[in-house]
Amino acid sequence: MTIEKVLGTPLVFAFLCLIPCSKRMTRVIFTAGAILAALGAWSFVFGVSGSPRVFAFGGNLMMDSLSAVFVLLITGVGVLSSAYAGGYLFRDGETAIPSVKLRRYAFFFHLFLFTMLLTVFSNNLGIMWIAIEGTTLASAFLVNTDDKKSSIEAAWKYLIICSVGISLAFFGVILAYYSAVARTAVGESGLLLNWTFLLENARQLDPKIIQLAFIFVLVGYGTKAGLAPFHSWLPDAHSQAPAPVSALLSGVLLSCAVLGILRFHILTTAATGSNFSGTLLVVFGVFSVMIAAPFILEQKDYKRMLAYSSVEHMGLAAVGLGFGSVIGIYGALLHIVNHAFTKSLLFFTTGHILYLFQTKEISQVKGIFRRSPFLGAIFFAATLAIAGMPPFNIFVSEFLILSAGFQAKKFVTCGILLVLLSLVFIGFLKHSNQMTFGESEKVPVKPKSLVMNGVLLVGMVLILMMGFYIPGPLQHLLQEASRVAAGGASL
Amino acid sequence: MTTETLASLIHFLGILLLISSFWILTSSQIRTSIRAYAAHSFFLALITGVIAIANHIEHLLISAILTFGLKAIVIPHVFFRMIRRLGIRKEVESYVNIPFTLLLAVLLVFVSFYVTRDGSFLKPVAFGECIPLAIATVFFGMLMMTTRKKAISQILGLLLIENGLFLMAVTMTFGMPLLVEMGIFFDLLVAVMIMGVFIFKIRDAFESIDTDEMTGLKG
Numbered sequence: 103m104t105i106e107k108v109l110g111t112p113l114v115f116a117f118l119c120l121i122p123c124s125k126r127m128t129r130v131i132f133t134a135g136a137i138l139a140a141l142g143a144w145s146f147v148f149g150v151s152g153s154p155r156v157f158a159f160g161g162n163l164m165m166d167s168l169s170a171v172f173v174l175l176i177t178g179v180g181v182l183s184s185a186y187a188g189g190y191l192f193r194d195g196e197t198a199i200p201s202v203k204l205r206r207y208a209f210f211f212h213l214f215l216f217t218m219l220l221t222v223f224s225n226n227l228g229i230m231w232i233a234i235e236g237t238t239l240a241s242a243f244l245v246n247t248d249d250k251k252s253s254i255e256a257a258w259k260y261l262i263i264c265s266v267g268i269s270l271a272f273f274g275v276i277l278a279y280y281s282a283v284a285r286t287a288v289g290e291s292g293l294l295l296n297w298t299f300l301l302e303n304a305r306q307l308d309p310k311i312i313q314l315a316f317i318f319v320l321v322g323y324g325t326k327a328g329l330a331p332f333h334s335w336l337p338d339a340h341s342q343a344p345a346p347v348s349a350l351l352s353g354v355l356l357s358c359a360v361l362g363i364l365r366f367h368i369l370t371t372a373a374t375g376s377n378f379s380g381t382l383l384v385v386f387g388v389f390s391v392m393i394a395a396p397f398i399l400e401q402k403d404y405k406r407m408l409a410y411s412s413v414e415h416m417g418l419a420a421v422g423l424g425f426g427s428v429i430g431i432y433g434a435l436l437h438i439v440n441h442a443f444t445k446s447l448l449f450f451t452t453g454h455i456l457y458l459f460q461t462k463e464i465s466q467v468k469g470i471f472r473r474s475p476f477l478g479a480i481f482f483a484a485t486l487a488i489a490g491m492p493p494f495n496i497f498v499s500e501f502l503i504l505s506a507g508f509q510a511k512k513f514v515t516c517g518i519l520l521v522l523l524s525l526v527f528i529g530f531l532k533h534s535n536q537m538t539f540g541e542s543e544k545v546p547v548k549p550k551s552l553v554m555n556g557v558l559l560v561g562m563v564l565i566l567m568m569g570f571y572i573p574g575p576l577q578h579l580l581q582e583a584s585r586v587a588a589g590g591a592s593l
Numbered sequence: 594m595t596t597e598t599l600a601s602l603i604h605f606l607g608i609l610l611l612i613s614s615f616w617i618l619t620s621s622q623i624r625t626s627i628r629a630y631a632a633h634s635f636f637l638a639l640i641t642g643v644i645a646i647a648n649h650i651e652h653l654l655i656s657a658i659l660t661f662g663l664k665a666i667v668i669p670h671v672f673f674r675m676i677r678r679l680g681i682r683k684e685v686e687s688y689v690n691i692p693f694t695l696l697l698a699v700l701l702v703f704v705s706f707y708v709t710r711d712g713s714f715l716k717p718v719a720f721g722e723c724i725p726l727a728i729a730t731v732f733f734g735m736l737m738m739t740t741r742k743k744a745i746s747q748i749l750g751l752l753l754i755e756n757g758l759f760l761m762a763v764t765m766t767f768g769m770p771l772l773v774e775m776g777i778f779f780d781l782l783v784a785v786m787i788m789g790v791f792i793f794k795i796r797d798a799f800e801s802i803d804t805d806e807m808t809g810l811k812g
Contacts (some may be wrong), residue, residue, distance in 0.1 A: 162772065228773030235780045239787050246791075251798045255807045258791055262747055265784065266738065269754050273731075276758065280765045295770060338810040 103146035105158035105165055105223055108173070111139040112180075112215040119208035125201045129192045132208040136184035139215065140177035147173055148575055154582075157225070161296055164225035167582035171435060172222040172354075172361050174576070175442045179353040180215050182557050186450050187211070187346035189554035191247070199247075207247055214240040214350065221358045227275050228295045230362055231268070234326060237355060238264045244347045245339045256335075256342035263335040264326055271322020274366065277315035281307040281373075297365055304372035312373040319366045320382060326359035329386050329420060330393035333413045337397075340409035341462065345453030348405065349446035352412045357438045360419055364587060367423060372589055383424030388515060390417025395522045399529035403462045404455070407533060408448055411488055414526055415441045415496075421519065422503035423587070425510050432584040433502030439580070440495040440568055444487050447561030451481045454554070455537075464533050469542025478538050480558050485534035487565050489527040495568035599647050603640060607726050610636040610760075611702070614733050617753060618698050619691050623681060626749055627672045633730075634664035637756055640723065641763050652771040653763065659778055660759065668752065668785055675745070675789050679796060686742040686803065697736060705729040723764040730757030744795055744802040748788050755781060 115135030119128060147170045150156050156165045165173070191199055191207060199207075217236035224230035238261060246257035275295070282294040285306045293299045300307065325332040336356075340348045363383070370379040394414035401407040415437065422434025454477050459467045471478030487494030500523065507516040572580070613636060616629035638661035645653035687694065705728040730753060737750030762768050769777070792802055799806045 226770075226773065228769050229776060232773065232776035232780055235784070239780070239783050242787060242791070246794070249794070252809045254791065254794050254798050255809055258744065258795060258804070258807070259810075261784075261788060261791065262738070262751070265751055266735070266754065269751070269758060272758050273761065276762045276765060276769070279762075279769065283766045295773065342810070 103142050103149065105146075105156065105163050108139070108143045108146050109163075109216065109219055109223060111135070111142055112212040112219065115139070116209050116212035116216065119212060120205055122205070125192060125204065128201065128205055128208060129188050132211070133184050133188045135212055136177075136180045136215070140181045143173050143177040143219075147579070154586075155298070158223075161293065161298070162226040162229055163220075163223045164296075164298060165223060166586055167579050168361070168364070168586050169222040170579055171439065171583050172357060173219065174579075175357060175439060176215060176218045176222065176354045179350060179442055179446050182446060182450070182561060183346040183349050183353075184211065186349070186453065186554055186557045187344075189551040190346055190453050191344060203247075207244065210240055210243045211347075214244060216240075218354060218358050222361055225297050226295050227278060227297055227300075227365070230365070231272055231275050234271075234323065234359060234362060235265070235268050237358065238268065238326070241347070241351065241355065245343045245351075247344045247347065248342070250342075253342040256338040260335045260339040263332075267322050267325025267332060269322070270325075271319045271362070274315040274318030274322060277311050277318065278366070278369070281311040281315070284308065284311075297369065300369055301372055304369060307373045309374040312370050313378055316366050316370040316379045317382070320363055320379075320386065323359045323362040323366075324386060327356050327363065327420075328359075328390075328413050328416050330390040330413060330417070333390070333393070336413060337406045337409040340412065340449075341403055341405035345449050345456070348408075348452070349449040352409065352449060353442040353446035356412060356416050357419075357442060360416060360423075360438065363420075364423055368587055368589060371426070377426055380424040380426045383420045384512070384515060385424075387417040387420030387422075387424060388518060390414065390420070391519060391522045391526075395525045395529070398526050399532075401529070401533065402464055404464050404467065404533065404537065405449075405452055405462055407464070407529075408445065408452065408488075411526070411530075412441075412445060414522075415445070415488075418500065418503060418519075421515070422499075422506065425503070425506045425512065426588070427506050427510060428584050428588045429502060429509065430506030431587045432580060433499050433506055435580050435583055435587070436572070437496070437499035437503060439576075440499050440565070441488075443561060443564050443568070444484060444494070444496055447480070447558065447565060448484045448488060450554075450557055450561065451477060451484060454558070455481070464537060467537045468540030469538075471538050472542050476555065477558070480562050482534055482538045483562065484565065485530050487569075489530040490523060491527070493566075493569045495565050498569060599643070602643060604722065606636055606640045606643065607723055610640065611726055611729065614730055614753065615695070615698060617749065618733055618737060619695055621685055621691065623676060623685055623743065623745060624673070626685065626746070627669050627676075630672075630749060630752060631665045631669040633753070633756060634660060634668075637760060638665060640760070641768070644763060644767070648767065650767050652774070653768045655771060656763075656768050656774045659774075663778055663782060664752070664756070667782070671785060671789065672745070672749075675792065679745075679792070679802065681743075681745070681802075685746060687740050688742065689740045694736070694740065698733060701732040701736065702729045705732060723760055727757045727760035727764065730754075730760060733757075742803045742805050744788075744792050744804050747804065748785065748792075752781075752785070 118131050217233050217240050220233035242257050242261045246253045279295050328336040367379045391414050394410045397410040419434045419437050422430045490496050490500050613633040617626050620626045638657050641657035705725040709725045734750045734753030738747050796802050
């Protein structure tokens with residue numbers, strides 16, 4: 103496998119999905135594409151794990167251990183999401199979606215996977231910008247799958263807010279390029295935007311300009327990552343998108359934008375030799391958790407509750423990255439992995455809940471457990487996991503991030519975070535307790551398809567396992583990645 | 594061409610660029626705004642072309658031609674078709690009236706010149722006087738996006754921001770590498786088309802393309 107092949111798979115399948123054929127056939131192509139892309143990507147990532155960097159496309163694309171982690175995430179959540187969407191959107195009956203629309207959905211789904219993979223594979227910061235803008239364009243139609251008034255509103259806000267945000271990030275990219283042009287000999291202009299080149303010559307770059315660039319990138323990609331106060335598009339888009347799309351948006355799209363910030367953070371730290379960018383990350387991270395906590399406590403819509411929880415977790419990841427020590431970065435990366443699987447599982451359960459109760463209001467949903475013990479158990483366990491309860495995976499990474507903070511003697515920051523996290527915990531427990539165990543009359547329901555229940559089961563097993571044991575190769579990859587992010591410091 | 598005539602040529606084109614961006618902001622009809630945007634893009638392409646020829650930079654010349662083709666011809670054309678199909682006759686609707694918009698715009702120009710005055714650490718490779726113009730254009734785009742009600746004006750604002758950033762890149766670093774520039778043009782075209790599709794969806798769902806009707810999602 104090569105980078106080109108990994109990237110090519112979703113792109114080819116995007117167009118294959120457009121072939122007019124029966125609904126069943128489209129579904130097979132759609133799911134098979136995601137599975138093939140994942141198999142290819144995983145074999146590629148674990149096949150080259152010996153060499154630190156693999157280049158392609160004249161050095162414009164690159165995979166190091168950092169991008170490898172994100173490739174695993176994108177394709178992994180992609181498989182789960184496509185399997186779930188196979189049951190969720192390709193349904194029969196009176197609510198069936200016409201097959202022309204399904205083909206378009208499948209097309210944009212694979213295109214979305216492609217743009218996200220391109221984002222994490224980019225070495226050229228300009229191409230990374232193009233790919234991140236591409237993720238917005240490819241996913242806008244996915245957000246608007248329902249074609250209702252509210253989903254059109256959400257998709258429009260998503261398009262406009264993220265495009266403006268990303269255009270600010272482009273200013274940061276220009277500044278980074280300028281700092282390289284000003285300091286190096288002419289003639290290498292093709293190389294100058296490459297992250298690896300900039301990092302090697304970081305000492306020669308003007309630290310003031312790089313700092314300015316980082317601020318613009320933080321605001322720009324921060325909009326996409328859902329960091330407060332630029333998160334206003336996020337709850338709308340996440341709540342209006344169909345469940346499998348929300349899972350992708352929350353699970354991996356936000357993380358891709360975090361990778362964009364992280365690349366600039368590494369560069370800024372290397373160029374300035376100070377923790378300027380780290381401090382900014384901590385400030386915005388804590389602020390995000392602070393904004394998210396009251397909205398989770400007082401939320402009336404369960405999908406919006408999960409969306410605000412994404413703001414909270416991206417904030418936590420930013421804090422972990424900002425602390426700068428290898429433990430903090432390792433914790434943050436592990437947190438991104440854990441969040442991706444836990445949150446996508448939760449969004450999949452919202453698909454089931456919406457089907458059972460036909461409402462997104464928390465107060466209207468009572469007694470999931472009585473109606474479907476399987477769904478109730480998984481939903482309750484997953485909310486405990488996302489709230490940071492041991493023995494689930496999120497607890498482990500939150501613990502690592504906080505201990506990095508204590509190690510760095512950031513007691514006030516950690517204190518604030520602990521208070522906020524317990525508020526979030528109370529909020530989740532309050533809502534999910536009522537939703538799962540409240541009084542409800544037993545209504546006979548037709549069970550959802552085997553595949554969709556299977557996806558929930560796989561997700562549940564994953565988050566339980568990650569709480570106790572991180573598989574060796576992944577552990578190794580995460581350690582390598584945090585070493586890259588910490589600027590070569592030894593573990 | 595001597596350096597002095599070149600500098601005054603760029604200066605002249607810069608003034609035309611600024612005038613056309615004022616024109617976009619203050620025109621009371623969407624059709625006129627789009628024509629003004631086409632003019633803005635045309636002057637942008639000219640400035641880029643002049644800088645490219647004066648410094649013998651081939652890839653910048655290609656971007657200049659692409660800018661002209663895409664932003665001065667194709668995108669305005671797409672807009673005009675969209676307006677015709679939407680049947681918009683009404684003028685631009687704004688939260689802020691035109692004289693006040695003008696006042697704000699003048700203020701923003703002052704701010705742009707002030708933040709890039711001498712002694713700033715930005716020392717562009719070509720014609721520093723374009724930097725405040727670029728920043729002013731970005732500000733104008735943001736002003737447009739925040740004060741206009743029609744969804745179509747918001748797209749125009751976004752395009753104005755993009756023009757400003759393009760000018761920034763041209764004057765600071767002779768543009769981005771060609772590969773990146775191509776990708777940006779492609780993104781821009783796709784963005785305009787996708788937003789165009791959404792405008793029709795908004796019209797069908799909300800029975801108007803005023804974005805202040807969009808108040809359904811809160812909290």
